[in-house]
């Protein structure tokens with residue numbers, strides 16, 4: 001990889017919502033470059049546009065204006081098929097509510113994105129098992145979501161997010177539903193996986209944000225100092 | 226492949242609902258199978274009925290009895306009529322008859338009939354009612370064509386002094402010159418016929434006939450051309466009116482056409498109506514299934530919006546989501562189908578008869594009710610019934626789930642992000 005090329009590039013990106021008669025700029029004309037690898041925290045008051053920014057970078061939403069470039073591709077111009085491939089290979093998501101598929105075991109949850117990506121069964125089972133063991137979940141392979149604690153569920157979710165070895169992981173308040181001690185553990189995990197990829201994490205917890213390599217302060221849809 | 230497994234596993238998530246939905250789909254399936262069984266039973270029953278319904282038209286020269294020596298009634302059908310009628314669609318067989326009267330001492334006269342040796346030997350004025358049965362000797366055979374042989378009714382034989390044991394050796398002299406108040410003389414030589422068989426019909430007049438090969442008749446009475454009567458056998462009872470009309474168009478004014486009345490009555494009602502009613506009942510059942518699948522899928526998609534969003538966020542394609550929900554819908558309706566089949570096996574024979582009386586009975590003309598009261602409904606599950614269940618299950622699932630699946634496909638992965 002060319003070190004000079006950033007992984008993420010936002011060029012004059014805005015996202016507006018119409019609410020009643022007025023227009024709200026959730027993201028207001030943001031220019032941003034984020035490098036390959038490392039942990040970036042997005043902080044800011046409620047409604048400042050943190051989630052919106054994450055959605056735009058993850059190609060879950062399209063900007064009203066501007067261009068979002070991830071891994072060299074303008075994601076707001078991708079076709080449906082290209083979007084699906086982008087979600088399989090380039091980006092992994094970690095959710096505040098964990099979002100494990102309830103009728104699948106931990107192992108199957110982690111293997112699922114690999115299945116979507118066309119990996120052979122033996123290959124994905126092997127890799128899913130290795131990932132869960134790396135996250136101290138070797139004894140929980142066969143457990144379903146409702147048989148796991150919150151922290152365990154989120155660790156499974158992180159394993160799932162990096163199953164296809166994406167260059168980017170996006171996490172929106174991944175510790176919002178966890179106590180602070182468990183949350184700290186999750187952040188350590190995110191920090192650890194950010195050695196091999198870019199991890200973009202939205203958080204309200206300022207002390208955890210301190211672990212990040214870079215912190216983006218959002219205020220009214222703009223990035224402050 | 227994975228999405229199919231996922232779809233199947235989703236079925237087991239809520240077992241109470243699974244059972245409930247299977248019942249909701251199973252009951253219409255039972256209804257469908259019952260309607261199907263009724264349709265089949267009625268078809269079988271009407272097939273039996275149709276066999277006993279007269280499907281034979283009779284043609285005679287217009288306004289004439291067609292007896293070659295009967296005073297004022299001797300006009301016969303032109304020579305080309307049998308050929309013309311034979312060419313009409315749904316005509317199975319045509320049988321030309323030639324008839325002459327012969328005077329005897331009481332009861333006055335007998336009937337001489339010329340026909341193809343293998344033709345059905347119908348008795349004048351008794352029609353189908355008294356089919357003759359050979360009681361001595363043999364019936365006419367194809368080899369008899371053109372020969373001076375005949376079979377005789379037992380009443381005629383008694384008058385002529387011919388005994389059953391004389392079959393094959395006894396002879397009877399036919400004399401066309403003999404007259405009677407309604408029979409005129411034909412100046413033709415007499416002919417001696419060898420009697421090869423004797424029949425009985427159960428009717429006094431029916432037993433007073435003589436059947437001979439038609440060529441023999443022609444040479445005795447000098448009737449080179451034409452036929453007295455033409456019997457036209459129609460392939461099925463439904464086609465009788467159609468064939469009657471075609472015959473009228475084809476042979477035109479020269480003939481009177483006698484259509485069996487029972488056939489006309491039979492076609493007006495019967496199986497078609499019942500089949501249509503049971504078909505409508507079946508369609509209603511399928512509509513019920515579609516509605517159940519529709520709402521179940523809609524509810525499921527709404528409930529699982531976050532999960533669908535998550536699947537998309539981690540890389541499921543629209544096709545994958547479609548496959549997953551379609552699998553679920555098809556499996557659900559197959560399960561309902563299996564339940565319906567079991568139900569049908571268990572109580573089908575018992576309940577279906579009653580169902581028939583309630584659902585279709587009221588629409589039947591009253592004179593057909595007794596026929597169908599004894600309807601034998603079968604709860605047999607044949608290969609075709611299994612195929613029906615399979616096809617209906619898949620069709621109902623696909624049609625019923627289409628909207629729900631479309632909703633699922635349309636869901637944004639952002640659904641995964643919502644937390645309420």
Ligand SMILES: Nc1ncnc2c1ncn2[C@@H]1O[C@H](COP(=O)(O)OP(=O)(O)OP(=O)(O)O)[C@@H](O)[C@H]1O
Pocket residue numbers: 017018019024025026044045046047048049050051052053
């Ligand atoms: N779908 C939407 N329709 C209308 N307005 C929206 C929509 N999504 C977000 N907004 C608005 O955009 C602004 C930014 O929302 P966003 O969810 O990005 O904030 P946030 O920083 O993530 O807040 P929180 O910390 O509460 O999660 C808010 O004013 C919000 O009301």
Ligand SMILES: [Mg+2]
Pocket residue numbers: 050051052172
């Ligand atoms: Mg948010």
